Amino acid sequence: MTESAYRVETTARLAQWRIDNLAFCTYRKSDPFKIGNWNWHLSMEKNRVLYVKLYPEISNLTRDNPPIASFIIRVVCSAGDRKAFTHPEIKDKQLKSNEDFVWPIEVPLTGKFIIDVEFLDLKTASPNGGEPCSIWAEGLTQKQSNATALACLGRMLTQSIHTDIIINASNGSIGAHRAVLSARSPVFHSMFSHNLQEKELSTINISDMSIEACQALLCYIYGNIKHEEFLAHRLALLRAADKYDISDLKEACHESLLEDIDTKNVLERLQNAALYQLPKLKSSCMRYLVRFGKIYDIRDDFNAFLQCADRELITDIFHEVLNTWKGF
Template sequence: MSESAFRVETTARLAQWRIDNLGSCTYRKSDPFKIGNWNWHLSVEKNRALYLRLHPEISNLTRDNPPIASFIIRVICSADDRKALTHPEITDKQLKNNDDFVWPIEVPFTGKFIIDVEFLDLKTASPNGGEPCSIWAEGFTTKQSNETALACLGRMLTEGINTDIIINVSDGSIGAHRAVLASRSPVFHSMFSHNLQEKELSTINIPDMSIEVFQAFLRYIYGNIKHEEFRTHRLALLQAADKYDILDLKEVCHESLMEDIDAKNVLERLQNANLYQLHKLKTSCLRYLVKFGKIYDIRDDLNAFLQCGDRELIADIFNEVLNTWKGF
């Protein structure tokens, strides 16, 4: 049996194990695969029913800090027009060993089939005994440094301390500081360094951005944006980062948009990846659609996209399909 028979393909939150044929085997366990902070295993056991298990690899991390997982798991029969059997959504289930999640499947599966696990969230127990904490909510906030300095900088914005520039957006105005804007954006630096209207009048007009989005943009620049605010506005923040050449914000948006690709947003993410030249996001979206077979789950949306989408991007999708088929 080839090594690939035990390999699980993964993207940020999705794991997929392709089984060509169980044959006479009554038990098969996958190679370990990493999602979040843990290595995981899938296993199938064939008895009167097919027993499917998902569990973390036993380690000190698992014993001391076991994952609390929310996920959707499906079995897809490749030979039967991708007929799928889906387990009811699992929410906040602590998994320590291979008996914590067992799915007995009475429906017989023959030939090739795919086990598909989409992790919705992974949490760990709070060290203070409070509510469990999502590991995916930590990534952005832990990048902030020097909390005292950032808090003071944030106060300058929220309390309007010595502001010297007014920004007029589509539905309001807000004060800010030239020095802060210029230090974070080459575009703003250019505005204030030359004899442009913005320098002379001490105002900037940005009619293509709402006050809510621009406040989030400024809070990122000043270092006091909250995680949920960032996630709510990350597509608009990506546009602003590209327009004002703030590379760190663009990269943070890029990384965040790769974390939760799903069937509802994959085409929008793909178009934004193409527009803003986000290679990793584009690759992840194409893999999600083609290698993981999600292209079959969004046929109506895909048909609409094919009618009016970017021709080069459509060609990229078809090339990905053709390259994937070569591997079969």
């Protein structure tokens, strides 16, 4: 048995275990794979019924703070028409041992197949006895906004304390401080350092952003953005970060967009990754589509995407397909 037979491939929230052959009356357990804070295992036991199990590796972390998982698990026959068996969505199930999630599949499976686990959320119990907390709800942006040193700066924005510049968005206006904007963006700094319209009129026109997205941009710059607000406007923030050369915001958007790639957003994110030169996001999207076989789940959308995508991006996708085929 080769080492690759036990390896589980992962992205931030997706795990796939490829099974080439499972003989009758056999048991197989995967190598550990990392999702969230925990190492996980998949195991299979085939007798009259095929049993699939997902569980965290036994450790002090698992004993003291076991994961509360929401996920979708499928078994996909990789040959022919890629017939799939999908378990109903698991919601907020605490997993401690290999008996906490057992999926019996009574349909006989032969040949090559794939176990596909998409983690929708991972939570841990609150130390204060409240509602469980998602490990993915606390990001760098939220920690920055909660820092004590930024509290007064945030009040300057929210309470419009001595604002000296007006930003006109597509559907509204908001006051800000040119000193703060200049300190965070070399583009804004250049606007206010030369005799440009923005300096003379004390206004900035950002017609390609809604007032809500513009508010989110300023909240990030001032350090008091909420995580939900950041998630809701990630793509608009990415465009603004690229336009105004705010490198840390661009990287924050880049890292966040890597975390929840799915079939609904992968093509849009691939397009933006190419447009804004985000190599990790581009690689992850292509790997999700090709290596993990999700291209088959969105054939019509992908065909439409190919009709209007940049030629260089299409070339990169086909290189990914060819490289993947070489590995099989």
